[in-house]
Amino acid sequence: MPFLDRLQHWAALQPDANAVTIGAERLSYAELRDRASMRARELVAQSSGGPTVLCRPNGLDFVVDFVAAVAGTGSVAVLDPGWPALQRSAVERMLRDAAASSPPDTPPAPADLRDGPPDSLFLYGFTSGTTALPKAFTRSRDSWQRAFSASSAWFDIGADDRVLAPGPLSASLTLYALAETLSAGAAFHTLPHFDVGDALDSVAHAAVTRIVAVPTALRLLGERGLSNAVDGSALTGIVSAGARLDGATLARVRTWAPRATVYDYYGAAELSFVTARRLDPGEHRTASPTAVGRPFPGVEVRVLDDAGQASAPGVTGTICVRSRLVSAGYAWGDDGSAFARVAGDHGGEWCTVGDQGHLDEAGELHFAGRRADMIVTSGHNVYPQEVEATLLSGLGVSPGSAVAQVVVTGVADARRGTLLVAAVLEEGSPDAPALTRSDLRTAAADLAAPKRPRGYYRLSELPLTGAGKISRRLLAAWITEGDPRVDRLD
The missing domain is CATH 3.40.50.12780 (ANL, N-terminal domain)
Known part of the structure; x- marks a missing residue:
């Protein structure tokens, strides 16, 4: 050890x-x-x-x-x-x-x-x-x-x-x-x-x-x-x-x-x-x-486009790292969707798990989402983390705010393939007015049209994994199955 x-x-x-x-x-x-x-x-x-x-x-x-x-x-x-x-x-x-x-x-x-x-x-x-x-x-x-x-x-x-x-x-x-x-x-x-x-x-x-x-x-x-x-x-x-x-x-x-x-x-x-x-x-x-901050001590970070070239500041690409802290790879299950050595890096030192993001002019990394979490709706790629962050920012996150968490997921839809939806957990004073669909649509106004949710829900509790992390897959199941822990906002 x-x-x-x-x-x-x-x-x-x-x-x-x-x-x-x-x-x-x-x-x-x-x-x-x-x-x-x-x-x-x-x-x-x-x-x-x-x-x-x-x-x-x-x-x-x-x-x-x-x-x-x-x-x-x-x-x-x-x-x-x-x-x-x-x-x-x-x-x-x-x-x-x-x-x-x-x-x-x-x-x-x-x-x-x-x-x-x-x-x-x-x-x-x-x-x-x-x-x-x-x-x-x-x-x-x-x-x-x-x-x-x-x-x-x-x-x-x-x-x-x-x-x-x-x-x-x-x-x-x-x-x-x-x-x-x-x-x-x-x-x-x-x-x-x-x-x-x-x-x-x-x-x-x-x-x-x-x-x-x-x-x-x-x-x-x-x-x-x-x-x-x-x-x-x-x-x-x-x-x-x-x-x-x-x-x-x-x-x-x-x-x-x-x-x-x-x-x-x-x-x-x-x-x-x-x-x-x-x-x-x-x-x-x-x-x-x-x-999400600047590189951890001893870690180098760069963002590459689909051609393997460095993305310009502000342009989203694949987050790649070089450090002595990375794992040795997979014993099994390497499906090509996660940890990999960067193609063209003959030294094999640069690695990625396919996460998407960009570096700004000051060198700080911005995280758009994990490739595995990406939702394809009407032919557009949407990262739920980006939508969640924008909605939270638009709704306000000051102490005492009624908003505790926003979770974005995709549910099956005959026309779009996948329908982008958002669910909000509210906490705060019982006297505070409840959030409406109009409030959420207003908060989403800063998003590009394909990234705006097409359905909004209210949660009575968060959909969590056993480790306490948000489970978007569980939320989608709740919505599909009509679980009482999630109600549609009209």
Whole structure:
């Protein structure tokens, strides 16, 4: 594992310091080292080759097994415990087949809770593909070691921090936060499952100094923290990732935790960090709603057109990156729609996941959308993230605004192929007037005609994945099936 040498260091220096707390359970650094060392020996004795498969809910056993599985030259495949049984079985079969087709040159050495060679693979992660079987990407130890060095400095994390990452450990955002926190010698906190009340209780009673979460979770924490008078003034850092940090969520978080530096970054599981932004206490953000920051330390970014040439400032193209933080590629599932080396780059250093965007004159990246999310309607390509950002901006995102979130998706339509629609979740004073279709149409006026939604809906809750991310596919299903959580605005 890329932080096991650091774990040994902290276990010797501060053996009784808190390493991991999950709900009511806790492990000190010495206890985590000792339990993981014992478990590593067991895994070596049980190994039949290939990565250790880890498919558990949040808990101390997950952490111990994760640390133990990647000791020395070991590797781990982290599966989502919420997957259907057939999907999990298919992935496990693929892992067995991959191990059988490329047996190691030498048998595994006796487990030692130390880092393996930098260029060796330690992690199999998974992202959605164009089929039911997730794509499996792999990472070398070196990619995370370099990422820890850059991220701990950028996000200013130290051994005195107490980091709350309330999402599932099977999600790459939370898993990386765990490893980054242990590498820094800080205390990591999470929950058996996400619960806003339990998360706020950790903030109030566990002296949490930092939160790492997706924007939807941060919005809930900020809103409930304010309404329940949970003091967030002790928070010094809030890190948002996994989706764009919208203005409404930012406003709520800044009101609840006024002393916190707010960080948000754009990236992908296969690419790691790409760009990032930092907002100090009292500092206001006036950038475009599509802006996602400047290149992360050690990362180069450029935007290419369809001919592979650099796009002019302001012109949308494919976002490409060059860094030492990217994954090693796919073990399987490479359908050509995601991670790839840039054609014509003979050094193979420039990579892309097909995301679209542009660089402005100042060198800041603007994110238009993921190619996989692109909606084709009446022959026009539309990125829902761009439409959502414009609608939010037009509706207003000041503190106390009735708008919490806008979600754009496509539903089947006989004439256009796909009909572009938008749904809004409203929160605020019960006395505030409800948004109308006219309000939303006015907010969409700044969009080009093909990008303006043709249908508008009101949500009673957000369509979310198990990791707390917006699911446009789920919203489309709700609309198609007449789900009561979504109502059409006439």
